[in-house]
Amino acid sequence: MPHSFRRGSGRLSPEQAHRLVADRQAVLLDVRETSEWNDGHAPGALHLPLSRLMAGAPLPAGARAGLVVVVCRSGNRSRTAADILTASGLEATDVTGGMTAWTRQGLPVTGGNDSGGVIA
Numbered sequence: 001m002p003h004s005f006r007r008g009s010g011r012l013s014p015e016q017a018h019r020l021v022a023d024r025q026a027v028l029l030d031v032r033e034t035s036e037w038n039d040g041h042a043p044g045a046l047h048l049p050l051s052r053l054m055a056g057a058p059l060p061a062g063a064r065a066g067l068v069v070v071v072c073r074s075g076n077r078s079r080t081a082a083d084i085l086t087a088s089g090l091e092a093t094d095v096t097g098g099m100t101a102w103t104r105q106g107l108p109v110t111g112g113n114d115s116g117g118v119i120a
Contacts, residue, residue, distance in 0.1 A: 011075075011093060012069060014105045015107070026068065034047075038111060039112045041099070047060070069092070069094065069095060070082045070094040070095070075101070082094040
């Protein structure tokens with residue numbers, strides 16, 4: 001399935017994002033702050049807080065090529081991050097409802113006291 005997620009594209013459901021990442025068709029970039037990340041995140045996700053992205057920090061190496069699916073807690077910060085990434089020429093989209101929706105759908109979460117993680 002071809003992907004073209006440049007500016008103005010649709011967002012992904014948590015299930016769609018999980019499937020793309022599991023199939024290695026995309027990389028998941030979590031843009032929540034470090035304390036939120038430490039409480040629990042999707043297995044295999046890369047981490048770069050939106051505040052650092054906005055300050056010009058480089059993307060983790062694994063997120064520099066191919067489709068980047070951005071996630072935050074509720075979907076607001078990830079939308080901003082996806083816009084920043086697409087404006088810089090990357091292929092990016094984000095997850096509707098963020099990690100809150102991700103966990104509601106029963107998708108895997110790791111971290112946070114080695115117990116499977118918690119999304120607050």
